[in-house]
Amino acid sequence: MKLCIKRLRVFFFIIVLLIAGFSLWIQDKYVVPILMYHEIEDISRHEANYVTPKNFERQMAFLEKNHYQVISLDALVDSIKKGKVLSKKSVVITFDDGKENNYTNALAVLKKYNFPATIFVPSGLIGKEKQMSLPQLQEMISSKIDIGSHTQTHSYLPGLSVEKQIKEIFDSKKDIEEFLGISVKYFAYPIGGFSDEIKKLVRQAGYEAACATNRGRDRFNKDVFELKRIRPNNNDSDLVLWLKTSGYYNLFRKAKNPY
Numbered sequence: 289m290k291l292c293i294k295r296l297r298v299f300f301f302i303i304v305l306l307i308a309g310f311s312l313w314i315q316d317k318y319v320v321p322i323l324m325y326h327e328i329e330d331i332s333r334h335e336a337n338y339v340t341p342k343n344f345e346r347q348m349a350f351l352e353k354n355h356y357q358v359i360s361l362d363a364l365v366d367s368i369k370k371g372k373v374l375s376k377k378s379v380v381i382t383f384d385d386g387k388e389n390n391y392t393n394a395l396a397v398l399k400k401y402n403f404p405a406t407i408f409v410p411s412g413l414i415g416k417e418k419q420m421s422l423p424q425l426q427e428m429i430s431s432k433i434d435i436g437s438h439t440q441t442h443s444y445l446p447g448l449s450v451e452k453q454i455k456e457i458f459d460s461k462k463d464i465e466e467f468l469g470i471s472v473k474y475f476a477y478p479i480g481g482f483s484d485e486i487k488k489l490v491r492q493a494g495y496e497a498a499c500a501t502n503r504g505r506d507r508f509n510k511d512v513f514e515l516k517r518i519r520p521n522n523n524d525s526d527l528v529l530w531l532k533t534s535g536y537y538n539l540f541r542k543a544k545n546p547y
């Protein structure tokens with residue numbers, strides 16, 4: 289009997305040690321999830337870039353219902369740079385490509401929940417077919433939406449010459465700042481492609497941070513010039529959304545080459 293109690297004690301001690309060890313290990317693995325949307329539009333077939341307006345509303349309602357704190361990209365970058373600890377229910381919302389359906393189908397929902405967001409716009413496509421116009425972008429800005437750059441022509445940067453990379457990165461910032469009278473602080477790599485040299489150019493152009501997609505080797509978003517984002521899919525269930533917004537989703541993702 290005595291031996292049995294002793295064994296039980298050892299067993300519980302090991303369990304407590306394992307739990308304590310796991311808690312310590314997992315502590316610095318938390319990453320504030322940055323959601324990446326593209327088009328908010330009805331579509332009959334499955335396409336990775338599309339979320340229907342109905343499902344977008346459902347996904348935003350999920351965040352509200354579960355008491356997530358939707359924070360701006362600004363607040364997240366500031367916290368990473370200053371080493372500030374954010375609530376483990378923080379989420380950032382971003383959109384790429386500057387599609388008009390962000391204005392027609394997403395803005396009202398974001399306003400309803402009072403959620404901030406950042407939209408990355410290719411400056412040379414503003415006002416073109418199915419793209420947001422300048423007045424629409426102005427309205428976005430007055431509704432707590434930040435505008436970032438997504439190059440001028442939405443080109444895959446690693447495939448361009450250095451001269452062209454410089455033009456896409458530097459001039460898109462100048463274009464948007466001139467068109468909208470704002471300061472453009474953030475950049476998103478088209479198709480997520482970047483390299484160390486491209487990152488350097490983005491920094492030199494005066495951006496404060498840059499978003500990738502799922503590419504890059506920094507799983508824990510320590511480097512603000514290669515922030516990994518998470519794509520919510522149209523048919524994601526609440527369970528999948530919960531996993532994607534848990535802050536530990538990056539742990540289960542394979543490290544991917546940046547280009």
Ligand SMILES: [Zn+2]
Pocket residue numbers: 384385438442477478479
């Ligand atoms: Zn894009």
